[in-house]
Structure formats: C-alpha cells, structure tokens
Amino acid sequence: DIEMTQSPSSLSASVGDRVTITCRASQGISNYLAWYQQKPGRVPKLLIYGASTLESGVPSRFSGSGSGTDFTLTISSLQPEDVATYYCQKYKGAPLTFGGGTKVEIK
C-alpha cells in the first residue's frame, strides 16, 4: 500500500504569513491527490483535488501543487479562520490513504 507522509505535523504562524504544508507519497500517484481541511469539532471539507484544482467556494489564498510523489498545500496569507488540521489523501486505487495531518495554529 502507498503511504502518505505529511510535514510538519503542526505549525504556528502569524496572520498574513505564507504557510506551506508538504505531503509525500511512498510511490508515484500522478496528480491523484486531495487536500482536506478539518476545523475543530467539524466535518472534513474538501479543499483541493487533482493536486491543484480548487474546490468550488474555497478561498483563492489556498493553492496546491505537485505531481508524482511530492505535493504542497500553500496558504498565501494565513487568516484566523484557517485554524484547522489539514490532511492530504491519495485517491487513485484503494486504499485511499490519508496523511497524518498538519495542525495549523495562529501565533
């Protein structure tokens, strides 16, 4: 099975900062990579699929890039409402494995 490794596991940044989260697949997955946001006590929400396609309604400060084994989620200007845990997931072929998550907090 393909393993998904996220880093860092947590980060603290100031409002307005650029934040980058990385996700690495143990084997190439082309661009079959999604990012989810889960706010405390809430249901996960799809942010990005196809590694870089923004889900409808997601603010443009979120962006995704990468292909193969290395992917990034970038928040261009961190806002207070972005406090959440972010998960990557590979989705082509079962099992659809999630990364371990990155908890983002405001400094």
Next chain:
Amino acid sequence: QVQLVQSGAEVKKPGASVKISCKASGYTFTKYYIHWVRQAPGQGLEWMGLINPSGGSTSFAQKFQGRVTMTRDTSTSTVYMELSSLTSEDTAVYYCGGDRHAYCAGDCSVGYWGQGTLVTVSS
C-alpha cells in the same frame, strides 16, 4: 445537492457489533460511490473502505478485512457499515462520504460528507 445523513451515536460493549446508516438524498443514489472514514479521538482520518451503491461491490482497507461489512438499500438510498468484534480501539467518529464526481467509481476525492456518528466502545 448531495446530502448524507448518518444515524445517531452508539455505545457498545467490547466484542459487540455496530451498524451505522448513511442516507443519501438530493441526487441519483447510484452515481456516487460511498466511502467510510473514521477518526479516533484526537487522531487523524482513516479510510476504511467503499461501496458501489449500484452493484453493491465493496473494497476495504486491509486493516478491516473480515471485520467490516458494507451494504446498501437502493429502495431507501441508504448505505450501511457494520463493524464487528469491537474493542476500545474502535471508539471513533465514523463518517460516510461521497465521491466528488459522479461515475468516478471511488477513484476520486471525497466531496460530500455525512455529519459523523460517534461510536463508543466501553465495558
């Protein structure tokens, strides 16, 4: 608009089974595969498996093979997930989720989520 509504919280004893429902509405039931994802307290998301609501075929994460069953009732647009031989490690919130795109047969992201069902396993 795709909506998934799950059954309510459950408390089970170790060794028992739990069966959770996920009722779909707002779309043609057979268009979107349904995934099951769980989250233990303070932990990350864990994909358990999926079901094709049309034919009923399933695919499970190896960890749950032999212990999980996923079924569907097309007459009520409802999917069920049953997990047996429960231990305290199965205490978690269980989510159902639908494919982001119609007809992608489980090979796409999870675009729609149920509200989650808390299962507590305690003696």
